[in-house]
Amino acid sequence: MLKHIVILSGVLVLSGCVSSQKAQEEERQFRQESMQAIETSEQNITQQLDALRTTIESQNSTIVSLQDNVSVLSRRVDNLAKQNARQLLDESQKKPEPIVIPATPIAETQTVLGSIEMVEFEQINQSFEARIDTGAATSSLNAVDIQEFERNGNKWVRFNLSTDKEEDAEPVWMEAPLIRYAKVRQSNTAKAERRAVIELWIKLGDIREKAQFTLADRSHMTHAVLLGRxxxxxxxxxxxxxxxxxxxxxxQ
Structure with a gap:
């Protein structure tokens, strides 16, 4: 019996030793694998850091190169601006060359009128001295005893054109359609005068045109007719x- 107990105890002791050795072996293997995993992770991190550092250095180099290019372009722009400013200054200081336009004789382009011309009114086949006035916008005609009447549904006026103040002077009557009324202000007064406007065919030398006239008493004027612009x-x-x-x- 005692022999059996001793044998059993020995077996248990040997079994415990074997289990302890196995556990130690497994722990040693686990530690070794952990260390290898840590070393592998450290290597990977180191490689990633090296790659990131290389990328940053490349980007910094690119940035420096771009900054150099920007500086060069900025200097070129400044130089071009200075050159353009100098050219503009030189151009502004140059005296423009006169433009020579060949003169064309007036007689070849337009008719020349004197300050006084004879004007013929076709309606009455009579001529009157007319003052040619570039300072007046509209033409004016002497008219006294103005009478407004209606003909064929239209407004007409009848007036005496004559400026002869003699008592036995024969009136020169004319009739014409009334175009409109115009307000005319004389230079010596601020009040505007309402005048009738008519249209008549006139002849001045080789010129035959229809002209509009405002009717006014010009008996105190030198000329019964005024032709304006x-x-x-x-x-x-x-x-x-x-x-x-x-x-x-x-x-005469």
């Missing part, structure tokens, strides 16, 4: 130093 424009030029360029003066 609206009639002159696009038709003739005026030489104020001359008279009767296109017509002959009225014989």
């Amino acid at each position: 609206e009639f002159i424009k696009d038709i003739a030029l005026v030489d104020v130093s001359k008279t009767y360029v296109q017509t002959k003066p009225q014989q």
Whole structure:
């Protein structure tokens, strides 16, 4: 019996020793594997850090290169701006060359009128001295005893054109359709005067045109007829130093 107990105890002791050795072996193997895993992780991290450091250095190098290019371009832009400024200054200081336009004789382009010409009114087949006035916008005609009437449903006016103040002077009556009324302000007054406007065919030398006239009492004026810019424009030029360029003066 005792022999069996001793044998059993020995077996248990040997079994415990074997288990302890196995556990130690497993622990040693676990530690070794853990160390290898840690070393592998450290290597991977080191490689990643090296790759990141290389990327950062490459990017820094690219940034430095771009900054150098920007500096070069900035200097070029400044130089070009200075050159353009100098060129503009030089151009502004240059005196422009005069433009020479060949002169064309006035006689070849437009009719020249004197400051006084004879104007013929076709309606009554009579001529009157007319003042050619570039300072007046509209033409004006002497008219006294103005009478407004209606003909065929339209408004007309009848007036005396004559400026002869003699008691036995014969009136020169004219009739014309009433175009409109216009307000005319004289230079010597601030009040505007309402005047009738008519249209008549007139002849001045070789010129035959229809002209509009405002009717006014010009008996105190030297000339019964005044031709303004609206009639002159696009038709003739005026030489104020001359008279009767296109017509002959009225014989007394």
